[in-house]
Amino acid sequence: MIARLLIAWALMATCVVIHASGVTSALRWTREHAGTRPLFWVRMWLFVRIAAWIILFHLIEITVWGGAYWWTAAMPDLQSALYFSAVTYTTTGYGDLVLPVEWRLVGGVEALTGILMCGWSTAFFFAVVSRLEKQADTPRP
Numbered sequence: 001m002i003a004r005l006l007i008a009w010a011l012m013a014t015c016v017v018i019h020a021s022g023v024t025s026a027l028r029w030t031r032e033h034a035g036t037r038p039l040f041w042v043r044m045w046l047f048v049r050i051a052a053w054i055i056l057f058h059l060i061e062i063t064v065w066g067g068a069y070w071w072t073a074a075m076p077d078l079q080s081a082l083y084f085s086a087v088t089y090t091t092t093g094y095g096d097l098v099l100p101v102e103w104r105l106v107g108g109v110e111a112l113t114g115i116l117m118c119g120w121s122t123a124f125f126f127a128v129v130s131r132l133e134k135q136a137d138t139p140r141p
Contacts, residue, residue, distance in 0.1 A: 004102065008109035011068055015061040019117050022057035023124050026050055030128055043132060050128060054121045061117060062089045065110050074103040089114035 030050065066078070066085035075081035075097070084097045088110045099107045 001102070001105070004106050005109070007068065007072075008106040011065055011106075012109060012113045014064055015113050015117055018061055018064070019057055019120060022053065022060075023120065026053050026124070029053075046132075047125075047129070050125060054125065058089070058114075058117065058121070061113075062086050065089060065113075069099070069103070072103075074099050074106075085110065090118075091115060 030046070062085045063082065065088070066075075066082035069075040069085060070078045070081035075084055080097055084099070084107075086092075087094050087097075088107050091111050091114060093111070098104070
């Protein structure tokens with residue numbers, strides 16, 4: 001059990017590194033492309049691109065977990081492993097696929113990691129929107 005929890009911890013740490021890299025790059029990109037007073041459609045296109053970027057990083061993180069399930073034979077094939085990882089990471093939890101008993105705690109850690117990473121993404125997106133709104137409300141000199 002300890003060995004599997006160490007694997008779960010390593011996967012969680014990997015997700016944090018991936019997510020931090022993604023959020024940092026999105027922050028840099030947003031600062032460069034946000035402008036001071038973007039028009040409505042420019043702003044909407046910016047939000048779409050940020051959302052797509054964030055979702056890409058979530059998909060990479062899901063793939064890391066799914067790859068680990070497949071590599072360790074906790075899931076029978078890669079497609080099942082990726083599907084299981086996606087429904088676990090997003091806490092959808094259909095229950096049509098389950099991990100072997102010795103791996104189930106790892107699935108719980110993935111769900112907790114997914115909640116944390118999704119919360120981080122939401123906070124980042126909110127910060128970007130708030131910053132743009134603050135810029136829009138600032139009187140012109």
